[in-house]
Amino acid sequence: MVHLLGAEAVHLEYPTQVVFEAVTLGVHDGARIGIVGRNGDGKSSLLDLLTARLRPDSGRVTGRSGLRVGALGQADSLDPDHSVGWTLVGDRAEHEWARDARIRDVIAGLVSDIAWDAAVGTLSGGQRRRVQLAQLLVDEWDVIALDEPTNHLDLEGITWLAGHLQQRWARNSGGLLLVTHDRWFLDEVATTTWEVHDGVVEPFEGGYAAYVLQRVERDRLAATAEAKRQNLMRKELAWLRRGAPARTSKPKFRIEAANQLIADVPPLRNTVELAKLATARLGKDVIDLLDVSVSYPPGEGQPVLREIEWRIGPGDRIGILGANGAGKSTLLGLIAGSIRPDTGRVKCGKTVRLAVLDQLGDDLGALADDRIADVLAGLRGSYEVEGRDVTPTQLLERLGFARDQVSARVGDLSGGQRRRLQLMLTLLSEPNVLLLDEPTNDVDTDMLTATEDLLDSWAGTLVVVSHDRYLLERITDQQYAILDGRLRQLPGGVDEYLRLVDRPTGPPPVEPTRPQTMSGAQRRAAEKELAAISRQLTRLADQIAAKHTELAGHDQSDHVGITRLTRDLRTLEDEVSTRESRWLELSEVLE
Structure with missing residues (x-):
């Protein structure tokens, strides 16, 4: 295999932490590497x-010449x-970049x-993130490194x-390095995992x-003292084998070894027992939405949710899906x-006692100056968890x-640490209805x-909004979608x-190669017409620019003149559209 880049005896140290001792590794052509680990460990x-x-x-980092x-980093680098x-x-005309199938697909x-x-400055944080990812993917790269690329993407986008990354390079070419907490995405794209x-x-x-299986085997064979962590991963492995068999049917997954390791692991949860406990805590009536509609602005704006009729029962574990802006947080x-x-x-x-784990963690703002130990001291001495x-x-x-982290101030915690503390405080408030809004933000695997x-083992009603497919399939028993407000x-x-929103679950189909049946004379004629259209598009672009200038400087009180100029501008734009369509047709024929 051809070496692309790598590290030789690399040592990295920060004032408070040795990040890497003496790491040596390599990335070869065809590598698709997922990187996992705890927050702060150096991914x-x-x-x-x-x-x-x-x-x-x-130490040193090496790379092939050229x-x-x-x-893609986590910071926003857009102008x-x-x-x-x-x-x-950039400033390329549409007919120049639109011929590239990859660019069209990314857009x-x-x-x-x-x-x-x-203007980029007017976009939301999620929109800017998507533009930043698209900016990277429209270009040609031998190696792409992505740090949390699924942040702000909805399920369709993920x-x-x-599919794009699976098809981007030919087999055994290109290199991908990927840091993500989205385990479904990691399993779809990566063929190697670095912990x-x-x-x-x-x-x-x-x-x-496959990583989970090998990690369990590693811990078992080494007889580590991390018994709690080992048992946790064995339970995760049981989920992978029982709850999502398609994911573990890949040839590289050693099924017999997996079955042996989880032979004595009980089911993930006793749904019958949990339902009994939930009914005892909640009764039969939990929350009913009766013919509910919501619009923004309220009462007169754009409908967000339409005629929702929904009865949430005791012990229901529900996942909510939908595109960004579909109304999921409004439903919560x-x-x-x-x-x-x-x-x-x-x-x-x-009897409903409801708690919400929101996306922002605003409820920790009042505790910013408190130490974690002080927050814990204000709670009861013990709570019942799993009996x-x-x-x-x-x-x-x-x-x-x-x-040793309990002495830290809440305001000094990382995003992931704040999320953990927020979850613990939410659960210890002992709700019987729990709403989770994007609970995977800032959280490692x-x-x-x-x-x-x-x-x-939590006995209550659970409603989860998330774009994390793995999480939804793992902790909920039924899923709903918001589609066109319903x-x-x-x-x-x-x-x-995904079928309903017309997005395939696998990589896009490969279009058959167009047969080359043109004669030499036909090809020359097509090339001549293509060159002529390119010159026409350049002239039209100049005319449109001049018309915009004329329109901007025209007397705005002259409505007749403004209407005439606007009509002329639309005519020119329609002509550009017609020429560009023909240009694309000829380009495809000549490919």
């Missing part, structure tokens, strides 16, 4: 080292004054809903991105499912009572905090696994949702 630093955005303290490396179109294709897959002439931990990078063959607001419907009503059971008493400190450790394990149950789960 992003590894990407920065390999893409030359960070220099090691010692290697083209593109990287706010440029338009979306200029950011993606359609990521930014088709964003105005082409909108599915599209997986970053304790100053080293440990390679595993296969995607996330209706359930929580923070949003009032325009029509219909929301009926809440008398036994645990202290808040023990529960926080279960969610990934070290004992270990934390996700610990959260799922904790929720397995709520629809999905007996077929996520796959049914």
Whole structure:
């Protein structure tokens, strides 16, 4: 295999932490590498080292001569004054870039809903992230490094991105380095997994499912003292084998070894027992949405949710799917009572104690100056979890905090740490209805696994909004989608949702090669016509620019003149559209 880039005895150290001791690794042609590990262990630093955005303290990073490396970091690097179109294709005319199938596919897959002439500075954070990802993907690269590329993507966008990366390079060519907490995406795209931990990078063959198996085997054979972590991963492995068999049917997954390891692992959750407990805590009536509709502005604006008729029962574990802006958070607001419907009503059971884990974590703002130890001291001494008493400190450790971290101030915590503390405080408020709004934000895969394990034994009603397919399939038993403002149950789960929104679940089909049947004379004629159209498009572009200038300087009170100029401009633009369509037809014929 051809070497693309790598690291030789790389050492990296920060004032408070040795990130890498002496790491040696390589990326070869055809590599599709997923990078996992706890937050703060060095995943992003590894990407920065390999893409030359960070220099090691010692050792060296090597790369093939002339290697083209593109990287997507977590920081926003876009110029706010440029338009979306200029950011993606520069000042190239449409007929120049539109002939590239890859560019057309990226634009359609990521930014088709964003105005082409909108200034980047006017976009939302999620839109800017998608433009930044599209800006990277429209160019040619030998190696692409992506740091949390699924952030701000909806389920359709994540599915599209997986298919794009699967088809972007020919087999055994190109290189992909990927840091993500989205385990479904990781399993779809990666064929190798690197785990970053304790100053080293440990390679595993296969995607996330194969990594989990090998990690369990590693812990078992080494007889490590991390018994709690080992048991947690064995339970995760049981989910992979029982709950998502298609994912573990890949040839590289050693099924017999997996079955042996999970032979004595009980089911993820006893749904019958949990339903009994939930009914005892909640009664039969939980929350009913009766013919509910919501619009913005309220009562007179654009409809967001239409005629929702939905009864949420005790012990229901529900996942909500939908595109960005479809109304998922609005639906949670209706359930929580923070949003009032325009029509219909929301009926809440008398025994409901509801808690919300929102996206922002604003409820921790009042605790910013407090130390974690002080927050824990204000709680009860023990709580019952899975039939036994645990202290808040023990529960926080279960969610990934070290004992020496309890002296830290809440305001100094990382995004992932704040998320863990927020989850623990939410659960310890002892709700019987729990609403989770994008709970995977800023959370690593270990934390996700610990959260799922904790929720397995939680007896209550659970409603989850997330674009994380793995999480939804793992912790919910039924899924609904918001489509055109209406709520629809999905007996077929996520796959049914993707069919309904007309997005394939796998890579896009490869179009058959167009037969070359043109004679020499026909080809010359087509090439001549193509060149003529290119010259015409250039002239039309100049005319349109001149017409815009004339329109801007015209007396605005002259409505007749303004109408005439506008009509002339539309005629020119229609002519450009016709010429560009013919240009694309000829380009495809000549390819």
